[in-house]
Amino acid sequence: MTNSPDPGPGLVDRREWLRLGAAGAAALGLPACAAWNEGEAASEAPPTLQPPAGVEDADWEDVRAHFLVEPGTAYLNNSSIGMPPRQVIDAVAAGYRAMAELPARGRSALSARIAEDVVPGLARLFSVDTDEVTLTRNASEALHLQSIGVRLDPGDEVLITSQEHPAGRRPWEFRQTREGIGVNQVFIPSPLPAEEEILSRLEDAITPRTRAVAFCHVTRGGHLYPVQAICGLARERSLVSLVDGAQAVGQFPIDLSSLGCDAYAVSLHKWMLAPAGTGFLCVRRDARDRIRTAFAPDATPERPQFEPPGTAAFPVRAAIGSAVDFVTTLGVEAIEARCRFLSDHLKSRLAEMTGVTLLSGAREQSAPGSTIFEKEGLDAVAAVGAIETLASAHIDEHQRDGHNAIRVSTHIYNTTAQVDRFVEALARTTG
Ligand SMILES: Cc1ncc(COP(=O)(O)O)c(C=O)c1O
Known part of the structure; x- marks a missing residue:
């Protein structure tokens, strides 16, 4: 824990240090700065959750x-893990308690909650049928299942983009090695080009052996893909879209x-604020002839x-219901607007700095809460x-897609x- 940064004499003057908040204040023996701690980690029960x-x-x-x-922590790395x-933490703890008190009873109560509340809640939130949702431990597991499930013969090809997460790329490399499936990685520039160019790059890569296209809805760098258009292209060309x-x-x-996709792989422990170890796979009903279980x-x-x-982490899965309740009580549109507000604020501050190049695209090509940029x-x-x-601020790097970039992900909190x-x-950080 790095809550007491001592930037050293001369680097930050006393006023600046105080502006930095609790850590600086504590080091000077002063009460914590209110702005720093505002709303953070109160020990009493929080106010009833209401749409802001x-x-x-x-x-x-x-x-x-x-x-x-x-x-004192500014957690600006939600894209890594939310x-x-x-209420989610309490639900996990309550579930493990129930299983410790009487395991079989706990398991059946939690299984009932998962079947009757969690899966239907997810299906409603994402507008699919309950039997199209399969819980997984994370997106990687869902990506693996959807990729290895596609019916392919040796010599068949799939298209992926150059911006895939390893979790999206590795299952195809596995099939390439094991089964001789061709994997064609299509280069997509970052920042994203116009939708037409993304589509034409993919379309130009289709051969008579191409059977599927797999790509991100939102990339690790926060680029928002034209998912409906790519799925439309896939349908036109009889490709499975993942x-x-x-x-x-x-x-x-x-x-x-x-959206028009055949399968969609989800992480629930990022922006959905569910406990770690949660995700799901959605295979659309009319794709079940082309995508099968492993x-x-x-x-x-x-x-x-x-x-x-096999046995699942029932308490963790059951607690997804509390995350769904949390998100739906606030409203996903309100969450989007809040994330966008914070990243717009970040972008306007970055625009005031010299030597900073913003790599996130305009609204229609960038996710609301994720921003990448380089500083010379x-x-x-x-x-x-x-x-x-320096500031107890947690961010991430984005040294990929040809960038030496920083990623800042701002969530509602x-x-x-x-x-x-x-x-x-950032302004004080060099080298
Ligand atoms: C685009 C993308 N896909 C897949 C994953 C893997 O997600 P999970 O950790 O839920 O398996 C990540 C994780 O950061 C990601 O950013």
Whole structure:
């Protein structure tokens, strides 16, 4: 924990240090700066959760009280892993308690909650049928299942993009090695080009042996792909369309029935704020002839059996229901607007700095809460540690897609003051 940064004499004057907040204040023996701790980690029960009236920090103050973030920390790295609110943590703990008190009874109560509440809740939120949702441990597992499930013969080809996460790429490399499936990685520039160019790059790569196209809805760098258009192209060319939704779900409303994809892989422990170890795979009913389970030899299109067999982390899965309740109480549109408000604030602060190049595209090509940029002369990996030390702000690097970029991901629980603190630390970070 790096809550007491000592930037050393001369680097930050006393006023600046105080502006940096609790850590600086503590080091000077002064009471913590209110702005730093505002709404963070209160020990009493949080206020009843209600949809916020607007997008400003004050509108979200009560919501912030639902998070347990370590005081003084600006957690700006939700794209890596999200921060579940109290009610989710409490649900996980209650589930493990129930299983400890009487395991069989606990298991059946939690299984009932998963079947009757969690899966139907997810299906409703993403506009698909309950039997199209299969819970997984994460997006990687879902991506693997959807990729290895596609019916392919040796010599058949799939298209993926150059911006896939390893979790989206590796299953295809596996099939390439094991079965001789051709994997054609199509280069897509970052920042994203216009939709027409993305489509034509993919279309130009289709050969008579191409059978499937797999791509991200939102990439690790926060680029938002024209998912409906790519799925439309796939349908026109009789290709199976497989989407990696790990960075998309929870940031903005998603209607899987209108996206037009055949399968969609989800991480619930990022923007959906569910406990770690949660995700799901959606295989659309009319794709079950082309995508099959990896487990059950007796599966049929009516009973597809995508579910990995064996004992699951029932308390963790049951607690997804609390995350769904949290998100739906606030409203996904409101979450999107708040995430966008914070990243717009970040972008406007970055625009004031010299030597900064924003790599995130315009609204229609960027996710609401994820921003990437380069700062001239700054090594992104070194900057992650330096900024954590200087300002207790947690960010990530994005040294991929040809960039030496920093990624800042702002979720509803962040504040403009935290973004400002990060920007001020960035301004002081060199090398
Ligand atoms: C685009 C993308 N796909 C897949 C994953 C893997 O997600 P999970 O950790 O849920 O397996 C990530 C994780 O960061 C991701 O960013």
